[in-house]
Amino acid sequence: GAGVSQSPSNKVTEKGKDVELRCDPISGHTALYWYRQRLGQGLEFLIYFQGNSAPDKSGLPSDRFSAERTGESVSTLTIQRTQQEDSAVYLCASSPGGQGDYGYTFGSGTRLTVV
Amino acid sequence: GDSVTQMEGPVTLSEEAFLTINCTYTATGYPSLFWYVQYPGEGLQLLLKATKADDKGSNKGFEATYRKETTSFHLEKGSVQVSDSAVYFCALLLYNFNKFYFGSGTKLNVKP
Numbered sequence: 001g002a003g004v005s006q007s008p009s010n011k012v013t014e015k016g017k018d019v020e021l022r023c024d025p026i027s028g029h030t031a032l033y034w035y036r037q038r039l040g041q042g043l044e045f046l047i048y049f050q051g052n053s054a055p056d057k058s059g060l061p062s063d064r065f066s067a068e069r070t071g072e073s074v075s076t077l078t079i080q081r082t083q084q085e086d087s088a089v090y091l092c093a094s095s096p097g098g099q100g101d102y103g104y105t106f107g108s109g110t111r112l113t114v115v
Numbered sequence: 116g117d118s119v120t121q122m123e124g125p126v127t128l129s130e131e132a133f134l135t136i137n138c139t140y141t142a143t144g145y146p147s148l149f150w151y152v153q154y155p156g157e158g159l160q161l162l163l164k165a166t167k168a169d170d171k172g173s174n175k176g177f178e179a180t181y182r183k184e185t186t187s188f189h190l191e192k193g194s195v196q197v198s199d200s201a202v203y204f205c206a207l208l209l210y211n212f213n214k215f216y217f218g219s220g221t222k223l224n225v226k227p
Contacts, residue, residue, distance in 0.1 A: 004158075033214075042204065042219035043159075056214060091159070104215065106151075106159040 002026075004107035006092050012113045013082055021077040021110045023092030030072050030097030033104065037089045046090075049075060050097060082114045117142045121205045121218035128195055128225050136190040136221045138179075138205035146207040148172075148181050148188040149215070153202045162190075162203070195225045 005024040013019050025032050034046040045059040049069045057067070064083075069075040079086055089111050093104035122137040140146065150162040150172070163172030168183035177192045188205060205218040 035217075043215075043217040045214055045216075048214055093159075104159075104161070108158040 004092055004094050004105050006090075006107035006110050008110060009108065010111045010113075012115060015084060015114055016081055018078065018080045019082055019112065021079075021090050021092075021112070023075045023077070023094075023107060025073070025075070025092070025094030026105055028072075028096070029094035029105075031095045032069060032075050033093045033095075034067060034075070034077050035091045035093065037091055037109070039088070043091065046077070079112075082112075084114045087112055087114045117146075117207065117209065117216050119205050119207055119216050119218040121203075121221055124202075124220070124222035126221060126223050128223070130197055130225055130227050131194045132225075134190070134192040134195045134199075134223070136203055136205075136223070138188045138190065138218060140186050140188065140205075140207050140216075142186075142207055142209060144209045146209050148179070149206045149208065150177070150179055150188070150190050151204040151206060151217075153204065153220070155201070159204065195223070197225045197227050199223060200225045 007022045030051055032049040035043040037043050047054055047067050048056040052069045052071050064080045067077045089109040091106055091109045093106045095104050118141045120139050147166045149164045151159045152162045153159045163174040165172040165181035168181055171180045179188050179190045202220045202222045204220045206215045208215050
């Protein structure tokens with residue numbers, strides 16, 4: 001597609017429920033990233049995919065967080081047993097991949113609110 | 116470790132004022148440096164970048180120069196507009212890695 005698409009744009013969930021966040025990267029972009037942005041704070045790296053493998057998932061905050069990617073396409077970030085501290089905007093970005101300084105293209109994010 | 120520090124906001128300016136948003140970095144290698152902008156209700160957009168020392172990135176009237184000696188990448192604009200109101204993020208990318216390190220963001224409010 002023309003840009004990085006994320007869905008849903010907003011999600012309100014009850015504490016303890018599981019949520020799935022979806023990211024559709026730009027077609028042909030092999031690298032995909034998930035970041036978290038808490039209110040008033042900067043971006044916190046979660047996980048990086050190159051193709052469908054995740055060479056760096058050092059930013060996942062706990063084992064309640066997991067992510068997968070199908071080939072060089074859609075990625076899903078799953079949060080199990082959500083907690084109030086999980087409330088944030090979850091941003092996905094993609095890039096052409098490989099070594100280089102291409103910069104990212106970001107999606108508009110999913111605003112997750114845990115009540 | 117690798118990190119980016121940028122000035123806290125919010126920064127409030129009148130239209131046509133001069134803007135500087137400070138950014139300094141710590142990196143073990145030779146990073147590329149970026150400024151991203153996030154307009155209200157929108158995703159982050161790449162504003163400009165510089166890939167080596169003394170390079171100047173520029174876009175939409177904004178400029179930033181990669182200063183290795185001071186490990187800085189300050190964002191400047193000579194005359195801001197109301198439409199520049201947004202949150203600005205400084206970021207670095209190490210050459211051999213595909214992970215950006217972002218600053219905490221600086222909110223800019225421009226008043227007419």
